[in-house]
Amino acid sequence: MAATTVFAIESSCDETAAAILQGRGGLLSSVIASQADIHGRFGGVVPEVASRNHLMNLQPVVQQALNIADIPLAKIDVIAATRGPGLASSLLVGLSFAKALAAALGRPFYGINHLEGHLLSPFFSTPQGAHRCIQILVSGGHTALVELHSPRSFRVLGTTRDDAAGEAFDKVARLLGLGYPGGPAIQQLASTGDPARFELPRSMLTSDNYDFSFSGLKTAVRYLLPKIKTSDLPDLCAAFQEAVCDVLVCKAMRAVRELRHDTLAASGGVSINARLRQKLAEATKTAGIRLLLADPALCTDNAAMIAAVALERHLASEPEDPALDADPSLGLPNPAP
Numbered sequence: 118m119a120a121t122t123v124f125a126i127e128s129s130c131d132e133t134a135a136a137i138l139q140g141r142g143g144l145l146s147s148v149i150a151s152q153a154d155i156h157g158r159f160g161g162v163v164p165e166v167a168s169r170n171h172l173m174n175l176q177p178v179v180q181q182a183l184n185i186a187d188i189p190l191a192k193i194d195v196i197a198a199t200r201g202p203g204l205a206s207s208l209l210v211g212l213s214f215a216k217a218l219a220a221a222l223g224r225p226f227y228g229i230n231h232l233e234g235h236l237l238s239p240f241f242s243t244p245q246g247a248h249r250c251i252q253i254l255v256s257g258g259h260t261a262l263v264e265l266h267s268p269r270s271f272r273v274l275g276t277t278r279d280d281a282a283g284e285a286f287d288k289v290a291r292l293l294g295l296g297y298p299g300g301p302a303i304q305q306l307a308s309t310g311d312p313a314r315f316e317l318p319r320s321m322l323t324s325d326n327y328d329f330s331f332s333g334l335k336t337a338v339r340y341l342l343p344k345i346k347t348s349d350l351p352d353l354c355a356a357f358q359e360a361v362c363d364v365l366v367c368k369a370m371r372a373v374r375e376l377r378h379d380t381l382a383a384s385g386g387v388s389i390n391a392r393l394r395q396k397l398a399e400a401t402k403t404a405g406i407r408l409l410l411a412d413p414a415l416c417t418d419n420a421a422m423i424a425a426v427a428l429e430r431h432l433a434s435e436p437e438d439p440a441l442d443a444d445p446s447l448g449l450p451n452p453a454p
């Protein structure tokens with residue numbers, strides 16, 4: 118039987134994306150129109166501006182995804198779009214487009230949880246799909262430590278109590294006048310800095326749970342600011358980046374040990390960070406376990422990961438949801454009691 122072909126749209130924040138996936142790992146196209154430059158001028162994402170740009174970008178992005186995949190719409194079996202979490206007005210653009218397309222073509226439609234998309238992003242080159250592992254999901258809006266059992270079964274072990282890891286990068290970058298998004302700018306400055314020059318807190322490093330907290334770290338940077346010169350910025354960025362990475366790697370490795378796993382995976386925009394990747398590689402090598410990192414193009418928001426979840430739902434014969442509404446505050450299911 119021919120592999121199922123999924124067409125998916127992602128528009129939860131400031132990236133307009135479309136992708137076509139033919140069976141597990143069979144990514145035919147993944148097109149992303151980023152609005153980062155536009156929102157950079159405002160120091161963060163402006164919802165009204167984001168939804169207007171989604172409206173302008175969506176049709177050309179969809180057309181490009183079809184052109185690159187070299188596939189007619191008639192050959193699409195399943196249609197999907199992100200239903201949440203995200204900005205309501207941004208979600209509605211992609212969701213409405215995809216639902217209308219599914220109705221017009223008479224195909225099943227799935228409204229996808231964006232966070233579940235991130236969770237599947239490290240498995241595009243794994244033929245059997247997602248498998249048992251511990252995963253840190255570190256994005257601009259969320260930070261979670263998750264135990265994955267299979268593509269459609271996982272358990273959230275811990276989340277952030279305040280800022281997400283990416284949010285901390287973005288807020289500290291704004292404090293330092295580095296623009297938006299903050300992660301790449303901080304990484305760049307940190308590459309020439311000394312992480313040991315400033316001592317910054319590692320909140321909840323030894324707490325008896327798998328939760329995180331990054332707002333104290335941001336406050337510590339704010340208190341240091343009046344005492345430093347511009348030439349100190351690389352050292353400050355390196356110290357900040359090191360503190361975030363230390364906590365993420367330490368907690369993830371603790372989950373690996375305590376729950377007896379042999380694979381650690383990482384996903385989300387922050388998992389592009391070169392220092393985080395290096396520290397994860399060192400820690401997993403020392404522990405003799407496998408590290409699975411998403412391709413950098415699939416770490417930040419994209420529609421390929423949304424297609425991947427829709428494919429798994431379709432393969433598992435889960436009911437479609439043609440009338441589904443957007444849910445801006447959708448989360449991952451709560452930790453088991």
Ligand code: KG4
Pocket residue numbers: 255256257258259282283284286287298299300301304385386387388389390391416417418
């Ligand atoms: O996954 P993503 O595209 O969006 C959400 O779902 O939130 O992640 C965006 C986040 C931003 O906070 C951005 O600053 C961060 O990922 N990021 C990075 C790097 N590249 C992007 N953080 C640290 N280092 C990077 N190189």
Ligand code: ZN
Pocket residue numbers: 231235256257385386417418
């Ligand atoms: Zn995301």
